Amino acid sequence: MRVQWDVDAVQKLLLSPHKLIGTEPWGSWIRDQGGLECIYARMRTLPLKDLHAQVLEVLLNQPGASVTLYQTQLGLERSAYHSRKKQLLLHLSQFLNTWESKTPTSRSEKPSLPIPMTSLIGRTNEVASVIRLLHEPSIRLLTLVGTGGVGKTRLALQVASELQHEFPDGVHFVALGGLFDATLFPSLLAQHFAIKEATTSIVEALKGYLRTKHLLIVLDNFEQLSDAALLLGEILDAAPALKFLVTSRRRLNLYGEQQYPVPMLPIPDAQIDLRPETLQAYDAIRLFCARAQAVDPHWRLDVANSAAVVAICTRLDGLPLALELAAARIALFPVETIRARLDARFELLTDGAINSPFRQRTLKALLDWSFELLNQQEQAVFMALGVFTNSGSVAAAEAVCATVIESGTSLPTILETLALNNLLMLEVRDDQLRFRMLETIATYAQEQIQNTHIYPELQNRHSRFYLDLAESIEPELTGTQQASWFNRLAMEYLNIRLALTWFIQDNQREAAERVCGALGRFWWVRGFLSEGRTLIKRVWQIPAEIAPHVAAKTLSSAGLLTYGQSNYAEAQLYYEECLRIRRNLGDIQGCSMMLNNLGIIAQMRCDYATARAYFEESLQIDRRSDNPKSIATVLSNLGNIAFEQGDAVNCLAYCEESLTIKRTLNDTWGTGNALINYATMLFYFVPETGSRIKALYDEGFEIMRQLQDAWGMARVFYHYGIMACAEGNSMPAYGYFKQSAELQLSLNDIRGLLNTLDGFWYLFLVLGRLDVAIRTQATVERFRAAYGIPNSPQLVVHHQAIFTQYLPEGLPEYPLSESEEWETLDLFADAVLAEAVRYVGA
Numbered sequence: 001m002r003v004q005w006d007v008d009a010v011q012k013l014l015l016s017p018h019k020l021i022g023t024e025p026w027g028s029w030i031r032d033q034g035g036l037e038c039i040y041a042r043m044r045t046l047p048l049k050d051l052h053a054q055v056l057e058v059l060l061n062q063p064g065a066s067v068t069l070y071q072t073q074l075g076l077e078r079s080a081y082h083s084r085k086k087q088l089l090l091h092l093s094q095f096l097n098t099w100e101s102k103t104p105t106s107r108s109e110k111p112s113l114p115i116p117m118t119s120l121i122g123r124t125n126e127v128a129s130v131i132r133l134l135h136e137p138s139i140r141l142l143t144l145v146g147t148g149g150v151g152k153t154r155l156a157l158q159v160a161s162e163l164q165h166e167f168p169d170g171v172h173f174v175a176l177g178g179l180f181d182a183t184l185f186p187s188l189l190a191q192h193f194a195i196k197e198a199t200t201s202i203v204e205a206l207k208g209y210l211r212t213k214h215l216l217i218v219l220d221n222f223e224q225l226s227d228a229a230l231l232l233g234e235i236l237d238a239a240p241a242l243k244f245l246v247t248s249r250r251r252l253n254l255y256g257e258q259q260y261p262v263p264m265l266p267i268p269d270a271q272i273d274l275r276p277e278t279l280q281a282y283d284a285i286r287l288f289c290a291r292a293q294a295v296d297p298h299w300r301l302d303v304a305n306s307a308a309v310v311a312i313c314t315r316l317d318g319l320p321l322a323l324e325l326a327a328a329r330i331a332l333f334p335v336e337t338i339r340a341r342l343d344a345r346f347e348l349l350t351d352g353a354i355n356s357p358f359r360q361r362t363l364k365a366l367l368d369w370s371f372e373l374l375n376q377q378e379q380a381v382f383m384a385l386g387v388f389t390n391s392g393s394v395a396a397a398e399a400v401c402a403t404v405i406e407s408g409t410s411l412p413t414i415l416e417t418l419a420l421n422n423l424l425m426l427e428v429r430d431d432q433l434r435f436r437m438l439e440t441i442a443t444y445a446q447e448q449i450q451n452t453h454i455y456p457e458l459q460n461r462h463s464r465f466y467l468d469l470a471e472s473i474e475p476e477l478t479g480t481q482q483a484s485w486f487n488r489l490a491m492e493y494l495n496i497r498l499a500l501t502w503f504i505q506d507n508q509r510e511a512a513e514r515v516c517g518a519l520g521r522f523w524w525v526r527g528f529l530s531e532g533r534t535l536i537k538r539v540w541q542i543p544a545e546i547a548p549h550v551a552a553k554t555l556s557s558a559g560l561l562t563y564g565q566s567n568y569a570e571a572q573l574y575y576e577e578c579l580r581i582r583r584n585l586g587d588i589q590g591c592s593m594m595l596n597n598l599g600i601i602a603q604m605r606c607d608y609a610t611a612r613a614y615f616e617e618s619l620q621i622d623r624r625s626d627n628p629k630s631i632a633t634v635l636s637n638l639g640n641i642a643f644e645q646g647d648a649v650n651c652l653a654y655c656e657e658s659l660t661i662k663r664t665l666n667d668t669w670g671t672g673n674a675l676i677n678y679a680t681m682l683f684y685f686v687p688e689t690g691s692r693i694k695a696l697y698d699e700g701f702e703i704m705r706q707l708q709d710a711w712g713m714a715r716v717f718y719h720y721g722i723m724a725c726a727e728g729n730s731m732p733a734y735g736y737f738k739q740s741a742e743l744q745l746s747l748n749d750i751r752g753l754l755n756t757l758d759g760f761w762y763l764f765l766v767l768g769r770l771d772v773a774i775r776t777q778a779t780v781e782r783f784r785a786a787y788g789i790p791n792s793p794q795l796v797v798h799h800q801a802i803f804t805q806y807l808p809e810g811l812p813e814y815p816l817s818e819s820e821e822w823e824t825l826d827l828f829a830d831a832v833l834a835e836a837v838r839y840v841g842a
Contacts, residue, residue, distance in 0.1 A: 122283025146262035149321030182227035264318035291327035386445030463499035520557025632661035672703030
């Protein structure tokens with residue numbers, strides 16, 4: 001969608017985007033561009049003059065702040081600031097009017113590092129030291145260790161930012177603050193990289209994806225996941241070009257780990273010259289002054305207040321978070337009063353937990369003070385936010401905090417007050433206003449609320465809100481905007497999973513099953529098969545009677561996830577029980593869905609007569625109820641059965657009709673899948689229509705690329721390779737098979753990988769390496785038998801024809817040598833790729 005930008009609209013985009021998001025055509029344009037984060041990220045890459053880029057950075061870092069704050073941070077007079085801002089807005093309007101929509105095409109194009117809200121003060125030596133350690137080839141696991149609030153995260157972000165161009169596959173930041181169950185860490189890491197899980201564990205999928213990657217992964221707040229540390233060692237063993245930069249309050253105790261203790265900021269000694277120009281050499285002083293001026297632009301460090309500032313920084317031991325919290329008080333008290341109140345508070349601490357580290361008591365004292373300076377209403381809201389992971393939407397906060405907010409009080413206003421007090425941050429993500437707390441502060445809020453009488457009610461409000469949210473999003477996951485809804489659900493997933501965990505702990509089985517029913521497709525598409533199955537089985541352990549329609553939906557989710565891990569017998573049991581319940585309920589459409597799923601299970605077992613019977617019964621129901629979307633899905637499956645039985649006429653008719661319906665419904669993913677299916681059937685039954693086949697594959701691939709569907713792209717790469725082999729073009733065939741195999745390894749897609757490895761023996765035949773082709777084909781068949789994944793009968797016929805073409809006298813017996821007895825499929829795949837490179841190059 002094209003819109004015309006003027007200066008006023010650009011100013012709203014930068015400073016008050018909420019005014020545009022709800023207004024057309026701006027809202028649609030913002031969504032088409034990938035959301036505000038993508039727009040802001042692109043703005044930062046524009047070829048602006050330095051003076052304009054500086055203004056842009058200040059505006060983006062602190063949207064909606066006062067003009068006084070902006071001009072102070074830029075060091076400009078008010079008139080100069082307005083002049084530069086106007087010039088910037090003119091330049092941006094010109095750029096925006098020439099932009100075209102840009103859809104990310106790969107994981108690497110997504111912004112991988114969060115943008116800090118404030119500038120880094122000091123830490124020059126620490127940044128250089130950490131970078132130097134990461135440059136050491138022998139150091140692949142570096143842990144930044146230090147107490148809460150010392151600035152580990154900010155240091156890691158700065159290092160990661162400066163190293164972005166040194167890692168070909170990128171630098172990635174993974175926040176762990178909202179995760180406390182170590183068993184879920186693999187799923188969270190896989191979610192970050194959009195790795196889907198197939199027939200084996202998510203751990204294997206992770207190792208498969210990361211094996212060939214040269215990247216840096218920053219893991220923030222690892223201390224609560226100590227039981228997951230061993231996984232980092234496994235990943236490092238599997239991925240020799242990968243490095244981890246970890247922040248934690250304690251070391252991981254892994255072999256090969258290099259620690260880097262993050263120090264406090266330097267503070268002046270007792271005999272220091274108190275002149276401001278001398279004090280500015282100390283990072284603790286500079287940080288305090290910068291944050292003080294952020295809340296009161298007129299405040300300055302001078303001879304009159306320098307002694308009090310030195311005393312505060314010394315009392316707080318140079319702890320960055322404590323300094324920021326203290327500086328936020330400048331808006332309320334003179335610096336001398338802050339010093340006096342700190343002195344009184346630390347005297348009270350001497351009778352407290354003397355066995356806790358002093359720096360922890362320092363931070364606790366500051367948090368206590370910050371909390372007590374809030375009014376009663378602000379305190380209530382701050383504590384209520386402790387039931388979230390450490391972030392959430394303002395809409396969610398309004399729902400949860402409704403019970404603690406007095407009539408006529410505005411929650412956004414309270415959140416702004418908390419933000420001004422450095423107790424949380426407000427940010428816009430995917431066109432939503434959200435709050436986020438630092439992990440240390442979120443933990444403090446949780447401690448404050450957990451022992452109150454209102455805690456259970458707040459937990460329940462939180463869980464009910466996210467249950468409703470999950471159920472409201474679920475139908476959108478199959479709609480025309482499904483990609484954006486999957487991203488929305490992913491953004492809320494930690495809180496939804498927290499809600500599910502609370503329902504389980506509180507023995508609320510029906511609510512827990514409703515969450516599982518709503519998340520089934522999300523778990524499937526995003527690849528969290530093991531996590532979903534584990535959570536469902538925990539729910540099933542709760543003794544309770546639940547509504548039949550709720551039970552049926554959970555069984556459907558369980559069947560889908562179990563099928564995805566190739567456990568067809570167990571998946572069939574779930575689907576059959578779900579079908580029984582839905583028949584009793586008279587849920588005709590639900591019955592059709594289960595019949596279709598049971599048909600797919602029979603198809604995977606090569607029981608085509610049973611599969612056809614299920615599909616035809618499902619199709620009859622869909623035609624009677626006039627459900628075109630489901631009709632198209634079943635037609636595609638009937639096309640697959642006809643293909644396996646060599647019925648070209650019906651196969652092509654089914655696939656073409658399915659494609660026509662999907663196009664009519666504007667079902668993006670369904671259209672892409674139907675295009676690929678139809679092209680494949682034409683390739684095997686009408687190969688002379690080569691140009692049409694290629695056009696269908698190209699269109700299907702483009703859809704899958706836009707949706708970032710790695711499975712779909714891998715399928716097309718495989719078929720591109722087969723087509724290249726059929727034409728005798730070995731070099732492009734190798735490239736296509738390589739891309740397909742790499743995607744399938746990252747997805748742990750066993751069935752797809754076995755098909756692609758069959759493509760490689762075809763390539764070896766084209767290259768004249770008959771012995772290698774035969775060994776490869778025999779090894780693939782051995783793995784098929786081991787996994788219980790038989791080849792398609794129609795493909796077996798096709799493969800026999802290929803071998804007959806190259807070996808007219810028949811396939812010779814070729815015993816497998818010891819070197820072909822590979823322990824794992826991925827090792828075998830790596831060897832095949834290496835061998836293919838050698839022969840293609842020759």
